Amino acid sequence: MRRRLTSGATTNWPLVLILAAAVTAFAPALTSPFWLDDYFYLLAARELSTPAYVRAAFTPWGSEPLLPFTRDFWRPLAFLWFELLQPLAGGNPLPYHLLVLAGHLAAVVLVWLVAARIDERRAVRTIAAGIVAVYPGTYQAVAWISSVNSLALPLALGAWLAFLHGTDRPGEVRWRPVVLAVLLLALAVMTRESGWVALPVIAGWHLAITCRWQLQSRSAWLPLLPFAALAVAYAVIRTRVFTEPLANREIFDWGSHAWRNYRTLLELLLFPFRERLEGLQGWRKLLQELSVPVIPLLAVACALLGRWRPAVLLAGGLISLLAVAPNLLGIGPRYLYFTVPWVALGLAIVAADLLALLPLRLRPAAPAVGILLLGLTTYATFDRVDEWTAWGPGQQQQWVDALRAEYPALPPGATVYCTGNVPGWLTLFDGVNLAPAVRWYYPEAAGAVYLPSGIRPELGPADVLFVAP
Secondary structure, three states, X not given: OHHHHHHHHHHHHHHHHHHHHHHHHOHHHHHOOOOOOHHHHHHHHHHOOHHHHHHHHHOOOOOOOOOOHHXXXXXXXXXXXXHHHHHHHOOOHHHHHHHHHHHHHHHHHHHHXXXXXXXXXXXXXXXXXXXXXXXXHHOHHHHOHHHHHHHHHHHHHHHHHHHHHHOOEOOEOOHHHHHHHHHHHHHHHHHOHHHHHHHHHHHHHHHHHHOHHHOOOHHHHHHHHHHHHHHHHHHXXXXXXXXXXXXXXXXXXXXXXXXXXXHHHHHHHHOXXXXXXXOOOXXXXXXXXXXXXXXXXXXXXXXXOOOHHHHHHHHHHHHHHHHOOOEOOOOOHHHHOOOHHHHHHHHHHHHHHHHOOOOOOOHHHHHHHHHHHHHXXXXXXXXXXXXXXXXXXXXHHHHHHHHHHHOOOOOOOOEEEEEEOOOHHHOHHHHOOHHHHHHHHOOOOOEEEEOXXXXXXXXXXXXXXXXXX
């Protein structure tokens, strides 16, 4: 027993170090206040009864005013987490943050386990898990409470791991793990539709790697049929039996913008430099532009060289970008969260191949270089999370604190007209995020309205004007 524990500690110490790095990188988020969409979910969880909330969360193309996102997205399990946590945590952000962080750590562990399953080399699992753990570009997918839908990623990775266990022998299927894989993928896509990006990897790996020489046999295709049935069931539910579109075309549609978004995501993938409102300029922008063909060309090169494992994984990463490229509301590096694991696994295999070509005298330096890179990316992610916490949730909380200091209480039915130094992202979409934040702190208030500078409203008897300092 002692020998087994010693062997496990020797083998898995990089995973422990990587998980510690992830916790360190996202530590500033644990003290982050609520921000933007968070207040929609909190308010709905408080104001709606549990049956009403559950009904709204599970209804595709919903019309519940307190939970407007149910019209645009069918993510019932992500929505339900607020209903479960709000009665226990109330206005304390920490439990919500811990849930999202736990999901991220679970994704890191699952990447480690998947890597160990598909490639026995220790370097592959270490490199892949390290990239996923502290990749700087997708920090908002972990640091923001509303990113609880990121829990779809560990569910999707768990689905692939279960499927690998059930189909690792060509021509032989163990159905219990396969059924588990389908159930986990179902939970993933009910948490966020991006969970579907695992399916091309699952199918591609099964057909190109596991059953490459048995493709003419029905047994090679049989394990994929339950996933096809799941896709049909999802489409029926999401479209309300084909009476509604599969996606809201006001926010998600194909057009020339989709290619621009796809290219932008490729630019961000290898070089996720810190975002700037004015956009990147100079050598950083040039480096991003030059990096666009790298992953596509690497995938093609791997396929031509017969290295099908990295080819399938890199292709899966490229396909996953199609799930977010049609977004009409803008694109950013956080949308790469469901792309990074597949690319990380593919790059890890290529990196392990290259490490094997190093002269023997240089190989002992590889762990030290890896630890150095892990430390640098941990610091980069920590710095971004810390900065985002200050200018995002921190600024909104300052605005809330100033409002509550000026108006400790509001009359029932009051509307707060907001002007002055209102944080810019609170004014987006006509200030739609102001009302739920105000109503969370003033339960009897009617809501809030954003006023551009210079406009003075006609106030009702209970209304107030708040000029933010």
